[in-house]
Amino acid sequence: MSTKSTPDANPSQGPLSREESAGFNSQVISYIQRAAATGLYEIRGLGAKRHLPHFDDLLFLGASLSRYALEGYREKCSSKTILGTRFAKKPIELEIPITVAGMSFGALSANVKEALGRAATEMGTSTTTGDGGMTAEERQSSKTLVYQCLPSRYGFNPDDVRRADAIEIVIGQGAKPGGGGMLLGQKVSPRVAKMRTLPAGVDQRSACRHPDWTGPDDLAIKIKELREITDWEKPIYVKVGATRVFHDVKLAVHAGADVVVVDGMQGGTAATQVAFIEHVGIPTLAAVRQAVDALEDMNMKDQVQLIVSGGIRSGADVAKALAMGADAVAIGQGILIALGCNSESYVQKGSHLSALADYHKIGTAPGFCHHCQTGKCPVGVTTQDAILEQRLEPLVGAQRVRNYLKTMNMELTMIARACGKQDVHHLEREDLVAVTVEAAAMAGIPLAGTSWVPGRHGY
Amino acid sequence: MVSSVKAVKGAVVFDLASQPLRDLNQFLHGDLQGIKGVTVENPDGAHSIAVGMNAAVQVDINGHAGYYAAGMNQHASVVVHGNAGPGCAENMMSGRVEVKGFASGGAGASAHGGLLVIQGDAGLRCGISLKGGNIVVGGDVGSFSAFMAQAGTMVICGDAGDGLGDSLYEAVLYVRGEVKSLGADARFEPMGDTDIATVKQLLADAGLSHKASEFKRIASAKTLYHWNADSKQTY
Numbered sequence: 001m002s003t004k005s006t007p008d009a010n011p012s013q014g015p016l017s018r019e020e021s022a023g024f025n026s027q028v029i030s031y032i033q034r035a036a037a038t039g040l041y042e043i044r045g046l047g048a049k050r051h052l053p054h055f056d057d058l059l060f061l062g063a064s065l066s067r068y069a070l071e072g073y074r075e076k077c078s079s080k081t082i083l084g085t086r087f088a089k090k091p092i093e094l095e096i097p098i099t100v101a102g103m104s105f106g107a108l109s110a111n112v113k114e115a116l117g118r119a120a121t122e123m124g125t126s127t128t129t130g131d132g133g134m135t136a137e138e139r140q141s142s143k144t145l146v147y148q149c150l151p152s153r154y155g156f157n158p159d160d161v162r163r164a165d166a167i168e169i170v171i172g173q174g175a176k177p178g179g180g181g182m183l184l185g186q187k188v189s190p191r192v193a194k195m196r197t198l199p200a201g202v203d204q205r206s207a208c209r210h211p212d213w214t215g216p217d218d219l220a221i222k223i224k225e226l227r228e229i230t231d232w233e234k235p236i237y238v239k240v241g242a243t244r245v246f247h248d249v250k251l252a253v254h255a256g257a258d259v260v261v262v263d264g265m266q267g268g269t270a271a272t273q274v275a276f277i278e279h280v281g282i283p284t285l286a287a288v289r290q291a292v293d294a295l296e297d298m299n300m301k302d303q304v305q306l307i308v309s310g311g312i313r314s315g316a317d318v319a320k321a322l323a324m325g326a327d328a329v330a331i332g333q334g335i336l337i338a339l340g341c342n343s344e345s346y347v348q349k350g351s352h353l354s355a356l357a358d359y360h361k362i363g364t365a366p367g368f369c370h371h372c373q374t375g376k377c378p379v380g381v382t383t384q385d386a387i388l389e390q391r392l393e394p395l396v397g398a399q400r401v402r403n404y405l406k407t408m409n410m411e412l413t414m415i416a417r418a419c420g421k422q423d424v425h426h427l428e429r430e431d432l433v434a435v436t437v438e439a440a441a442m443a444g445i446p447l448a449g450t451s452w453v454p455g456r457h458g459y
Numbered sequence: 460m461v462s463s464v465k466a467v468k469g470a471v472v473f474d475l476a477s478q479p480l481r482d483l484n485q486f487l488h489g490d491l492q493g494i495k496g497v498t499v500e501n502p503d504g505a506h507s508i509a510v511g512m513n514a515a516v517q518v519d520i521n522g523h524a525g526y527y528a529a530g531m532n533q534h535a536s537v538v539v540h541g542n543a544g545p546g547c548a549e550n551m552m553s554g555r556v557e558v559k560g561f562a563s564g565g566a567g568a569s570a571h572g573g574l575l576v577i578q579g580d581a582g583l584r585c586g587i588s589l590k591g592g593n594i595v596v597g598g599d600v601g602s603f604s605a606f607m608a609q610a611g612t613m614v615i616c617g618d619a620g621d622g623l624g625d626s627l628y629e630a631v632l633y634v635r636g637e638v639k640s641l642g643a644d645a646r647f648e649p650m651g652d653t654d655i656a657t658v659k660q661l662l663a664d665a666g667l668s669h670k671a672s673e674f675k676r677i678a679s680a681k682t683l684y685h686w687n688a689d690s691k692q693t694y
Binding site: 221231 | 628
């Protein structure tokens with residue numbers, strides 16, 4: 001090795017070339033090196049990290065001379081939301097249109113499930129089980145609990161069907177439309193294993209198709225079976241990962257769904273192949289518009305409710321989803337972050353303790369962590385580890401999630417009032433403009449300052 | 460409508476030719492104390508007959524049943540005196556379901572407990588995602604049966620199609636006839652004394668008289684339990 005201290009100069013050939021390739025950039029190089037070293041795809045948690053057209057690319061047109069604004073603090077703006085009015089005898093009534101998305105016990109700890117139930121109940125909204133059955137903790141803490149019926153059917157049983165407030169048949173998930181669940185061995189604790197009828201510690205891959213039906217005609221019969229089992233009381237949701245949304249929503253409605261849940265590709269996961277997360281599915285923005293188009297095309301808007309999920313983070317995002325035609329949203333990752341995901345510290349008995357060393361141990365840092373698949377969540381959110389899970393105290397978690405939901409709902413009603421609406425569900429497409437051509441085309445919203453919607457009226 | 464049905468002394472009879480399925484299932488979900496048996500006449504392939512049962516009552520379906528007969532059954536004993544459509548006894552928790560004729564695809568799918576007896580043949584994916592129930596098939600089973608079966612036992616008195624027991628976990632399969640092909644990670648294993656006893660008991664429960672010693676045991680080789688690059692996994 002040369003001892004000369006001029007690393008960027010090569011005396012014989014001039015300056016050292018540092019031209020990075022666009023195609024084979026440092027990320028791609030590290031991907032190939034990793035693949036070559038392991039022979040196995042990379043699996044991680046959370047959602048798509050790539051840049052995508054999103055709700056950020058839409059803006060509201062607040063009231064002015066041509067529209068009448070409502071007083072922010074004095075005039076009422078309702079956020080009540082009713083889901084499942086089509087066939088169910090007992091529709092779901094919520095105080096806010098922001099629900100907690102399905103996340104499994106297994107992916108999350110029992111403490112987290114309890115915290116979510118407490119927060120949702122305080123705010124008058126619903127929580128959702130996940131690919132691992134219903135825990136006593138979440139049933140007890142959740143006033144309104146949506147019970148998922150997944151391809152794996154882990155822990156799925158008629159007692160819990162009867163205990164649930166609604167049933168959500170999961171066809172797919174935005175992070176991996178077409179793929180089944182995954183839970184790596186380190187998270188398959190004895191309790192998780194027992195609930196899923198699996199040997200503890202196996203790398204669990206769940207099925208991607210339901211075991212007892214194939215295709216939309218069968219789904220119609222399956223939905224009727226669940227209605228018969230529940231004596232037609234409970235709303236039946238159908239959740240799809242966003243791909244061919246226009247057709248899938250139509251088929252779900254045709255099959256008899258009360259509520260359709262559309263999860264865009266920014267939706268999170270506890271563990272999925274990176275190639276799946278980043279390369280399969282369509283952005284939430286495009287999915288909402290296609291879903292609404294489908295409902296309007298069938299004249300089913302307001303008869304079948306639409307819940308949108310996938311990367312929704314703020315009250316402004318919620319307002320935009322509602323203005324585009326959604327009836328409610330579901331949030332997963334935002335909720336996890338509210339709980340403490342990617343935070344530098346965790347709270348124990350009122351004191352903040354640093355989690356930095358534990359982030360370092362799993363090769364990441366707060367702000368970048370997507371290591372849910374390891375089960376070694378430094379802040380105790382996505383773990384089954386007996387010690388780590390104690391880092392999330394249910395009451396602390398519940399308070400944070402409640403605050404987050406409350407903040408978002410205040411932002412939502414603030415925007416609705418500014419647009420002159422007494423009810424958040426009165427927000428409409430005419431209240432929105434797009435700031436990029438891509439978003440305008442996907443959302444079917446005119447580019448700001450123009451009446452141009454790409455693809456409409458022949459150009 | 461229900462009170463008039465109850466008035467028939469001893470046996471409750473529902474005639475699906477004149478009574479809606481909804482009334483039948485609502486009745487079956489009600490207080491069944493003192494009721495020993497319910498007979499369903501003219502099922503004519505109706506779907507979801509006797510689903511969500513939660514009482515130790517005998518239900519006789521006199522004819523063919525459509526999809527999901529006795530789905531999610533708990534405690535009840537349901538007999539289909541005919542053929543059953545897809546998803547018969549799906550996600551059963553306990554009790555007993557017997558199909559006197561043939562059963563279509565996905566019979567006993569994800570059953571957590573109980574006993575499903577199919578006297579005739581079963582279609583594709585019999586016992587898929589089985590989670591602890593027992594299934595006895597008097598005839599053959601179609602391809603991809605016991606796919607991802609996690610726990611429980613299947614006794615197949617006839618032949619099995621392609622891909623039997625693909626990605627098995629802890630469920631154990633016993634086959635008397637020929638297996639066209641085994642699925643990934645499934646393997647034949649020697650029959651031990653407990654296997655013989657298990658098969659004997661299940662055959663007796665099903666009212667079948669084959670010799671337990673004629674059966675072969677199939678279980679998981681467990682090479683798919685953990686991901687690793689060297690096991691030539693194709694997924």
